[in-house]
Amino acid sequence: MYDLIVIGAGPGGYVCAIRAAQLGLKVACVEGRETLGGTCLNVGCIPSKALLHASHMLHESHENFDRMGLTGAKVKVDWTKMQGYKAETVSGNTKGIEFLFKKNKIDWLKGWASIEAPGKVKVGDKVHEATNVVIATGSDPAKLKGVEVDNAGGVIVDSTGALSLPKIPKSMVVIGAGVIGLELGSVYARLGAEVTVVEYLDEITPGMDAEVQKQFQKILTKQGLKFILGAAVKSAEAAKGKARIAYSLKKDDSEHSIDTDCVLVATGRRPQVDGLGLDALGVQMTDRGFIKIDEHWATSVKGVYAIGDCVPGPMLAHKAEDEGMAVAEVIAGKHGHVNYDVIPGVIYTTPEVANVGMTEAAAKDAGRKVKIGKFPFMGNARAKAMMQADGFVKLIADAETDRILGCHIIGPNAGEMIHEVCVAMEFGAAAEDLALTCHAHPTTSEAVREAALACGDGPIHV
Numbered sequence: 001m002y003d004l005i006v007i008g009a010g011p012g013g014y015v016c017a018i019r020a021a022q023l024g025l026k027v028a029c030v031e032g033r034e035t036l037g038g039t040c041l042n043v044g045c046i047p048s049k050a051l052l053h054a055s056h057m058l059h060e061s062h063e064n065f066d067r068m069g070l071t072g073a074k075v076k077v078d079w080t081k082m083q084g085y086k087a088e089t090v091s092g093n094t095k096g097i098e099f100l101f102k103k104n105k106i107d108w109l110k111g112w113a114s115i116e117a118p119g120k121v122k123v124g125d126k127v128h129e130a131t132n133v134v135i136a137t138g139s140d141p142a143k144l145k146g147v148e149v150d151n152a153g154g155v156i157v158d159s160t161g162a163l164s165l166p167k168i169p170k171s172m173v174v175i176g177a178g179v180i181g182l183e184l185g186s187v188y189a190r191l192g193a194e195v196t197v198v199e200y201l202d203e204i205t206p207g208m209d210a211e212v213q214k215q216f217q218k219i220l221t222k223q224g225l226k227f228i229l230g231a232a233v234k235s236a237e238a239a240k241g242k243a244r245i246a247y248s249l250k251k252d253d254s255e256h257s258i259d260t261d262c263v264l265v266a267t268g269r270r271p272q273v274d275g276l277g278l279d280a281l282g283v284q285m286t287d288r289g290f291i292k293i294d295e296h297w298a299t300s301v302k303g304v305y306a307i308g309d310c311v312p313g314p315m316l317a318h319k320a321e322d323e324g325m326a327v328a329e330v331i332a333g334k335h336g337h338v339n340y341d342v343i344p345g346v347i348y349t350t351p352e353v354a355n356v357g358m359t360e361a362a363a364k365d366a367g368r369k370v371k372i373g374k375f376p377f378m379g380n381a382r383a384k385a386m387m388q389a390d391g392f393v394k395l396i397a398d399a400e401t402d403r404i405l406g407c408h409i410i411g412p413n414a415g416e417m418i419h420e421v422c423v424a425m426e427f428g429a430a431a432e433d434l435a436l437t438c439h440a441h442p443t444t445s446e447a448v449r450e451a452a453l454a455c456g457d458g459p460i461h462v
């Protein structure tokens with residue numbers, strides 16, 4: 001008999017299991033994959049960042065090394081070796097979780113789970129009992145009507161297939177200008193593919209600050225990505241190692257097609273709850289197929305909780321991790337807490353794009369009077385030395401109280417820099433608090449301080 005069985009060992013599930021064990025509970029975690037770590041470690045965050053890193057290095061060597069006085073033979077790509085580097089990065093991390101499970105005395109129940117009744121989890125032929133069950137089964141790529149994904153074929157693929165293509169395609173069409181489409185589209189553009197992104201909406205990265213969207217699209221276009229916006233994909237068909245994509249433009253309903261070597265379908269993800277037996281158990285779901293939870297991550301069935309990508313909210317590893325820790329605290333009789341207003345989002349392209357809190361439009365829609373402090377990386381010495389001075393920091397503060405409401409960064413190290421704003425927001429800081437904080441020189445973080453100064457008497461370096 002366990003105190004807790006967690007179903008799914010992604011960032012939500014494995015973090016929940018570890019925290020619960022640290023709090024003294026007897027814990028098991030069920031995982032059907034061969035390795036722990038879920039989507040994120042196996043076919044998501046980690047392998048994509050390995051390919052982004054390697055392809056960024058290649059791009060630097062081709063585009064910037066010579067300008068820095070680094071000359072020599074042109075660096076070439078060994079795709080098999082790059083895949084090996086990616087696999088090693090993944091296995092280093094998944095084995096790390098296995099070690100942490102052993103260290104914390106968490107039983108890994110190998111196989112696919114279903115919930116027979118509250119407190120009864122079936123894995124294979126065996127039913128395990130627990131006082132509490134946490135569902136952390138994550139998400140899968142969403143299907144697109146008229147487009148059949150075949151990852152093994154390597155022509156029409158989703159993100160999982162795109163991480164392991166048999167060869168670098170000469171051309172690629174990405175359906176969807178969201179995070180996955182732009183990260184993996186960037187990888188293949190840097191590796192030499194001609195990449196065209198077809199997006200249904202009139203702008204890229206829906207939900208992001210409008211100024212960042214425009215600048216981001218401009219920079220990616222400069223890097224060679226082509227964009228077809230306001231276009232609804234109707235079908236994609238594979239034949240003889242190639243594919244034809246048909247789409248219509250929303251503005252005039254005109255029909256078009258593109259022939260390409262590879263199609264990446266990146267039109268979002270959907271919660272993965274099949275086979276768990278939630279219907280029979282009476283677990284209430286939302287209209288969009290997510291598990292309904294209350295403010296303590298409890299489902300409608302007593303003793304059954306849910307976290308991560310299978311519940312509403314941003315589909316991000318760190319959001320899942322935070323919920324994992326919080327629900328473990330709740331189950332252990334403590335106070336779990338997640339501040340959903342301060343969850344950063346990062347796109348790991350070059351430059352990186354990072355945000356936290358409200359966009360300018362959202363703040364205004366909510367009836368807030370705002371001050372905007374903007375600072376371009378052109379005025380930042382470190383960014384210039386790194387040859388990455390495109391982009392800016394945009395800080396949004398309440399016009400009356402000066403309290404920070406949000407921050408949007410496009411530029412070098414944006415994904416690291418955003419955290420000083422997250423901490424400031426957690427402490428309820430004003431823009432002036434950031435402006436008065438000494439920042440080391442020369443760092444890209446100085447741009448955040450300058451944006452905060454821009455909310456007051458003005459920045460120094462523009």
Ligand SMILES: Cc1cc2nc3c(=O)[nH]c(=O)nc-3n(C[C@H](O)[C@H](O)[C@H](O)COP(=O)(O)OP(=O)(O)OC[C@H]3O[C@@H](n4cnc5c(N)ncnc54)[C@H](O)[C@@H]3O)c2cc1C
Pocket residue numbers: 007008009010011012013030031032033037038039040041043044045046048111112113114136137138139159160180272275276307308309310315316317318319320348
């Ligand atoms: C290409 C890509 C790149 C990404 N990059 C980032 C990034 O850089 N940063 C970021 O924050 N997010 C990123 N994400 C999103 C991130 O991967 C998810 O938000 C995160 O993995 C969600 O964690 P989770 O624990 O809820 O679910 P998952 O990681 O999906 O894990 C769920 C686990 O449950 C297992 N499971 C499912 N059903 C059962 C069952 N019945 N029995 C047993 N086991 C089961 C699955 O096998 C899986 O291992 C990326 C996603 C993709 C696809």
Ligand SMILES: NC(=O)c1ccc[n+]([C@@H]2O[C@H](COP(=O)([O-])OP(=O)(O)OC[C@H]3O[C@@H](n4cnc5c(N)ncnc54)[C@H](O)[C@@H]3O)[C@@H](O)[C@H]2O)c1
Pocket residue numbers: 144175176177178179180181183198199200201204205206231232233266267268269314315316345346347348
């Ligand atoms: N760096 C990160 O944090 C990171 C990286 C990768 C994935 N993720 C997470 O994974 C999830 C899925 O990512 P994603 O990029 O697949 O989804 P997304 O929701 O970010 O983007 C999907 C895009 O596809 C477009 N689209 C939908 N149907 C279309 C059609 N028929 N034709 C053309 N365009 C269409 C949408 O308008 C949208 O812009 C996201 O929630 C994201 O948070 C995060």
